[in-house]
Amino acid sequence: MGFSNLTICYEAIQRxxxxxxxxFVRKCMMNAFPADYRAKLQLPFTxxxxxxxxxxxxxxxxxxxxxxxxxxxxxxxxxxxxxxxRPIMMFVSVGKVLDH
Numbered sequence: 001m002g003f004s005n006l007t008i009c010y011e012a013i014q015r016x017x018x019x020x021x022x023x024f025v026r027k028c029m030m031n032a033f034p035a036d037y038r039a040k041l042q043l044p045f046t047x048x049x050x051x052x053x054x055x056x057x058x059x060x061x062x063x064x065x066x067x068x069x070x071x072x073x074x075x076x077x078x079x080x081x082x083x084x085x086r087p088i089m090m091f092v093s094v095g096k097v098l099d100h
Contacts, residue, residue, distance in 0.1 A: 018078050021076075021081060049075075053075055
């Protein structure tokens with residue numbers, strides 16, 4: 001019996017894509033901000049960071065997720081990518097406007 005489309009999409013988005021983006025963000029931010037990458041990461045999520053951390057811990061306590069949290073970057077979900085990448089997208093957009 002094969003996997004459903006939902007299972008295939010979940011695996012692709014939540015495991016492959018999410019993990020690749022989180023690893024990319026982790027490497028870039030740790031290289032760019034070695035002394036304060038944690039504060040820079042949390043900045044776009046100031047109001048929700050504590051909830052993100054408690055939810056991630058709760059998912060592990062209930063057994064819904066078994067992967068250990070390596071660091072704060074592991075608190076990021078696909079739903080957080082827009083807030084994290086919006087400043088970059090704005091910078092790129094401004095750069096394109098300035099180039100023309």
